[in-house]
Amino acid sequence: MSEREPPYLYPDYVGTRLRAPAKPLVDLPEGYHDFPAPLFPRTIAELDHDLTRQHAGEPIGERIIVAGRVLDSDGRPVRDTIVEVWQANAAGRYLDQDDQHPAPLDPNFTGAGRCLTDGDGRYRFVTIKPGAYPWKNHRNAWRPAHIHFSLFGTEFRSRLVTQMYFPGDPLMPRDPILQSIPDQAGRERLVSRFDPETTVPEWALAYRWEIVLRGRSATPFEDES
Amino acid sequence: MSQPLTPSQTVGPFFGVGLPFEKGEQIASPGAAGAIRIEGQVLDGNGDPVPDALLEIWQPDEHGRYRKVADGKATGFGRSRTDAEGAFHFVTVKPGAATAPDGRLQAPHLNVTVFARGLLRHLVTRMYFPDETEANAIDPVLNLIEPARRETLIAKTCGGVLHFDVRLQGERETVFFAI
Numbered sequence: 001m002s003e004r005e006p007p008y009l010y011p012d013y014v015g016t017r018l019r020a021p022a023k024p025l026v027d028l029p030e031g032y033h034d035f036p037a038p039l040f041p042r043t044i045a046e047l048d049h050d051l052t053r054q055h056a057g058e059p060i061g062e063r064i065i066v067a068g069r070v071l072d073s074d075g076r077p078v079r080d081t082i083v084e085v086w087q088a089n090a091a092g093r094y095l096d097q098d099d100q101h102p103a104p105l106d107p108n109f110t111g112a113g114r115c116l117t118d119g120d121g122r123y124r125f126v127t128i129k130p131g132a133y134p135w136k137n138h139r140n141a142w143r144p145a146h147i148h149f150s151l152f153g154t155e156f157r158s159r160l161v162t163q164m165y166f167p168g169d170p171l172m173p174r175d176p177i178l179q180s181i182p183d184q185a186g187r188e189r190l191v192s193r194f195d196p197e198t199t200v201p202e203w204a205l206a207y208r209w210e211i212v213l214r215g216r217s218a219t220p221f222e223d224e225s
Numbered sequence: 226m227s228q229p230l231t232p233s234q235t236v237g238p239f240f241g242v243g244l245p246f247e248k249g250e251q252i253a254s255p256g257a258a259g260a261i262r263i264e265g266q267v268l269d270g271n272g273d274p275v276p277d278a279l280l281e282i283w284q285p286d287e288h289g290r291y292r293k294v295a296d297g298k299a300t301g302f303g304r305s306r307t308d309a310e311g312a313f314h315f316v317t318v319k320p321g322a323a324t325a326p327d328g329r330l331q332a333p334h335l336n337v338t339v340f341a342r343g344l345l346r347h348l349v350t351r352m353y354f355p356d357e358t359e360a361n362a363i364d365p366v367l368n369l370i371e372p373a374r375r376e377t378l379i380a381k382t383c384g385g386v387l388h389f390d391v392r393l394q395g396e397r398e399t400v401f402f403a404i
Binding site: 004005006007008010013015016017018019020021022023025026027028029030031032033034035036038039040041042071072073074075084085086088094095096098099110111112113148150156157159160161162163177178180181185186187189190210211212213214 | 227228229230231232233234235236237238239240241242243244246249269270271273275277281283285291292293294300301302323325326327336338340341342343344345346347348349365366369370374393394395398399400401402403404
């Protein structure tokens with residue numbers, strides 16, 4: 001387990017207080033969690049990676065490309081793995097009946113996408129930049145703009161659900177969810193960088209974000225044949 | 226050279242637009258031979274329902290092997306969110322007994338992964354079957370756990386369904402495993 005992971009109990013993020021396990025996690029013997037990642041039963045359609053083309057019209061907001069690679073901890077590309085994303089619209093509102101933020105919904109934006117990494121572990125989404133939004137964690141609490149990511153990788157231990165942030169967002173130092181990660185280097189790993197090379201002239205800014213998933217445990221008992 | 230891992234963040238409350246999918250809770254179809262319905266609730270440290278949790282099940286096949294290639298049949302994976310009462314359900318079939326890497330036979334079980342608002346990292350637990358008394362008694366994982374807490378991992382038969390609650394915190398807290 002990485003010491004760079006957030007703890008379960010982080011009282012500044014109020015939601016953890018009654019949901020963090022109080023008892024220590026039980027360690028299994030070496031290798032007991034070394035089995036393959038789930039086979040995901042959902043198919044991916046050609047336009048699932050483009051969140052701006054799921055409706056009759058185009059969504060309002062700043063069109064962006066979010067792209068990068070998925071690697072394992074040995075630096076090898078993770079191929080053919082599903083990447084699921086979801087996010088708020090440009091006004092900071094999710095298409096969710098429990099989202100009570102009084103900002104407009106966009107009839108041309110659902111805010112969910114999927115893609116499969118290619119042979120080099122690359123993924124690419126076209127979307128609009130999500131807005132910041134208020135939440136009731138503390139007085140005047142606002143989430144920095146972010147996109148939620150969910151990945152499986154190749155091993156059961158690779159599973160990752162996380163959030164990608166945008167460079168320079170002044171809300172990041174005040175966000176207890178991001179700040180729950182104990183070290184600065186770990187927090188920076190969740191911040192994408194502006195990518196002028198991938199930016200398409202006259203069309204969309206691009207942000208690059210690399211994702212590193214846990215592989216098999218260091219010393220498995222035996223190789224699976 | 227080992228690359229630093231990308232840290233985890235909470236799934237948040239608004240994953241409904243992205244993660245749940247139609248029939249995600251059906252690992253087996255409800256009419257299939259041996260189909261079992263699993264019902265439960267996710268509860269917080271006050272015993273209150275957690276209405277914004279997502280559970281995933283990943284289980285081996287009837288021979289205790291994890292599928293590596295989709296063959297058009299059920300894959301052994303399911304995903305279901307909780308409702309306003311913190312309730313979830315799955316339909317599946319009992320898996321075979323999986324052999325552990327050290328050669329020991331494990332009692333049939335489902336791997337259950339829990340995501341929720343307020344969980345900065347996901348939690349991993351197991352659901353064992355109440356009609357496997359002998360296999361459960363010698364299961365190498367159940368035997369790592371103090372006897373009083375083992376029962377949190379064994380489903381209960383309840384009116385034709387298996388009942389399995391996930392208690393995130395507090396009295397009768399579910400046993401979760403380091404991953």
